[in-house]
Amino acid sequence: MSQVEKFVCIGCPIGCPLQLTHEGQEIVEIEGASCNRGAKYARQEFTDPRRGMSTTVWIDGARWKRLPVKVSAPIPKDRVLEAAGEIHKLRVEAPVKRGDVLLRDFLGEPGVEVIACRTMARE
Numbered sequence: 001m002s003q004v005e006k007f008v009c010i011g012c013p014i015g016c017p018l019q020l021t022h023e024g025q026e027i028v029e030i031e032g033a034s035c036n037r038g039a040k041y042a043r044q045e046f047t048d049p050r051r052g053m054s055t056t057v058w059i060d061g062a063r064w065k066r067l068p069v070k071v072s073a074p075i076p077k078d079r080v081l082e083a084a085g086e087i088h089k090l091r092v093e094a095p096v097k098r099g100d101v102l103l104r105d106f107l108g109e110p111g112v113e114v115i116a117c118r119t120m121a122r123e
Contacts, residue, residue: 002028007045011037018042050074054117055087057102062094062120071106072113079107087114094122 007018009032018032020042027046030039044050052074056066069090075083083106092102096116103114 005042005046007042009033009038009041011035011041020046022046049077051077051080053080053083053087055084057087058091059096059120060091060093061122062096063123064120067092067096067120068117069102069114070117072115073109073111075107075109075112083107090114092116094120096120 002021002023005020005022007020009016009018012035014034016032016034016038018030018038018041020027021029021031025047027043030042033039033042052071054068054070056068058065059067069087071083071087086107087103090102096102096119098116098119100116101113102116106112106114
């Protein structure tokens with residue numbers, strides 16, 4: 001029995017309404033994409049939804065008390081709250097340079113890193 005999932009593509013500014021038809025985990029058809037990114041997005045969102053993430057962490061010894069950070073690659077959508085909790089436990093010491101890796105293989109995801117997004121000198 002076929003089922004339909006609806007998505008709005010975020011691959012480009014158009015925001016195409018997508019309709020993915022599937023039977024169980026098997027994708028039968030994807031409709032509504034104006035570009036090739038739409039089908040790729042719908043397939044990814046259906047099989048393994050992931051999200052990018054940015055937040056802040058405490059930094060000691062700097063002018064500002066919070067350091068902006070980001071995750072280097074999308075993480076599983078169902079682990080975003082867990083990821084936020086783990087990142088918010090982190091406390092770093094100034095100086096920090098933009099691009100410094102603060103955590104490697106984050107959440108056990110190979111190659112996913114938590115990266116500093118701003119340089120902060122020691123005060």
